[in-house]
Amino acid sequence: MESKTSDHLGRYYTRDTVASLLISSMKLATPGTVIDLGAGDGALVTEAANQWAAERYLTVDIDEDANSGKLPTLRGPSFVHFTGDALDLSLGDRIGLGWSQACAAVCNPPYIRPVWKEHFGNILEEVGLSHVLPEAKSAPAGLLFVAQNLRLLKSGGKLGLILPDGLITGERFHSFRQALIENHSIEQVIELPRNIFRKTEAQTHIVVLSKNGEQKPTISSRKLEINGALSSEIYIPSEEAINRIDYSHHIKRHVKKSCKTSPVKLRDLVASVGRGTHSSSSRKLVSTPIFHISDLEDYQTSIPESFIVSKSDAEALGGAYASQGDILVARVGRNLSRKIALVQKGAVLTTDCFFIIRPKDKSEEIFDFLTSESGRAHLDKINQGVGARFITAARLLDLELD
Incomplete structure (x- = not known):
């Protein structure tokens, strides 16, 4: 879906600082032909020429x-x-380039999911990416632009692009990252600040890869701070990068290793994490109150009395419900880290926009962490999506407690 904060084509224009960093990270001097698909205002290709x-x-x-x-x-x-159209199957012929002839490519793909066209399958198939999603027709523009650039690049050609967080960290794109690592060489990934682009807080990353290159055992990873400072490098084992390649995730692991301590994860402290079973629309069709994220104010941590019901009423309606000691965490929404509540009595039926965390014991300890400044910051780091954000259960369970 097209973001309402981008332009009508889903583009976020590249700031000069990011363009300069991307081009310098590709470490080229005199390439033959350089392509920029979906060039927009031309910031990347202009910096390339500089x-x-x-x-x-x-x-x-x-x-x-x-x-x-x-x-x-x-x-x-x-x-x-x-x-x-940058995703035209015959684009190489149309621009007089042919297939596998570009020496370098730069790209900042639009943040949309384009209406599926049959030839998109050919684009993915030609570069070995047709299998990376359970349903190819759900491929976002970023994935399709990666495939199109790879089609036009010669073997050994460099690709430098800006990709959304989902492609870098999302569980759904595990096979995509695996295909890139097994068939090409990801050389560097640089995490960018959330608000680096105008009108969006979308998390993005610079990625530099070499077509058909032999993957090194590790991938360089850094982070650009909002003040323009660039972190020192850490090196992510390529087999771990298949799961996710973001700096913020792996730097914590590096720190933990250097301290020689085993991190405590949320999964170690909870008996289960589930979702509410009622939709936001179906709750309006029943008389029993069902708690939704819009019923909880930002930073409000108690459940309004009107949504507390008896266990028998909750069981009569059916579906999952939260009990005393359970913790509700918003699963979706721009401000999801601000919507966390503790069930202190009775039972609470919720929509599927909440996770229901059932602690093994010491629910206050988990609740205090999640509602702390550090805990909310951790939730902000693990959410995904452009515009409306979401957290997966696996990400939540992997949350490391400070």
Whole structure:
């Protein structure tokens, strides 16, 4: 779904600092042909021209008013711009490039899930990515742009792009990361601040990879702070990177290893984590009150009396319910880390927008951590999505308590 905070094509324009960091991280000097698919305002390819001495720069954008279309006039004949769909199956022929001829590619894909076209399957198939999702038709633009760039790159060509957090950390894209690591070489991943792009707090990452390269045992990972400072490198074992490649996750593991302590995870302290079984719409059809995330104010930690029912009433309606000592954590929403509540008495029926955490014991200890500044920050780090955010049960269970 297109984000309401992006432009009408789902694009977030690349800040100059990010463009400079991406291009310098690719470590190139004089590539032959450079491509920028979905070039937008041309920030990436312009910075590429500032740092490299390429023979030509090919830009493509579906918007006929895109500023990248002005680059041939502004920068000279080494720039050639094409107006058209960057995900066209015959794009190489249309721009006079052919298949597997580009030396380098830069890209900041739009943050949308495009309407599926049959030839998207061919694009994914040609670069060995057709199997990475249970349903290929649900592929986001970022994945499709990776595949299209790989089609046009020559063997050994460098690809530098900005990808959303889901592709880097999401469980759903495990097979995507595995395919990249097994068939190419991911050289570097740099985590960017949430608010690095205008009008969005979406989590994004710079990724640099080499087509058909042999994957090294480790992948370099760094983080760009909001003040422009770049962290020191950590090295993520490639087999661990298949699960997720974000700096914030792996730096905690590095710190724990250096301290030689075993981290305590939420899964160690809870008996179960489940979801409410009622939808936000179906709750309006019954007389028994069902608690929804909109019924809990930000930072409110107690359940309103009107939603506390007896165990017999909860069982009569059916479905999962929370009992005394259980902790409710919002599963979805922009402010999910602010919506955590402790059930202090009775039973509470909830919608499926809440996780119901049932502690083994010491529910106050878990609740105090989750509602602390540190705990809420941890929840913000593990959520996914652009716009509306969500947490998976696996991510929640893997949460490490400070």
